Amino acid sequence: NAGVTQTPKFRVLKTGQSMTLLCAQDMNHEYMYWYRQDPGMGLRLIHYSVGEGTTAKGEVPDGYNVSRLKKQNFLLGLESAAPSQTSVYFCASRGLAGGDALTGELFFGEGSRLTVL
């Protein structure tokens, strides 16, 4: 089982460049999330989606955009990268069906390390 797959795993950008991080899950999960992890800050939610075609802002959405055109994919875009966006980005998903509709745990990808110079 692949679970949650993030691509690319590493990327170096120059300030002002754009890029897209792709998250793909093969568990038919409804909910998908993008977090960023910074030293001493824990995980902070950027954007999330509660189903195909939906997106919502999290705690730190500025400078990022997302799209959920297909249920299995959740894309995170940086239109004009800034050094403050240097971070490790994690995608996660959660299922809806069954007894764990609201209590299910998140499944995480392995992370994408982004450096903005």
Added chain:
Amino acid sequence: AQSVAQPEDQVNVAEGNPLTVKCTYSVSGNPYLFWYVQYPNRGLQFLLKYITGDNLVKGSYGFEAEFNKSQTSFHLKKPSALVSDSALYFCAVRAPGYSTLTFGKGTMLLVSP
């Protein structure tokens, strides 16, 4: 609103000794509480959760956690630490009706041989 605090940046324990990683939370209503572990250069892995019922929850790798409503705490415990338990541990909370999970800042657990 929902928030969680992990008061210790790092916990040091000798192998074979019991370990505790602390977590306190703040939510309106009854919380859903989670512990995750992150090994170096890896994603987070689910350890255990409290939804309702017995205050002592058992999870993966011999870990357990105790829910204490009066102290709004959900401390992670293990009776006998292993060097391989060394990792970054995150506590997380979700309030009823919320779609999102709020994480603490993480506690680094270092188990020495």
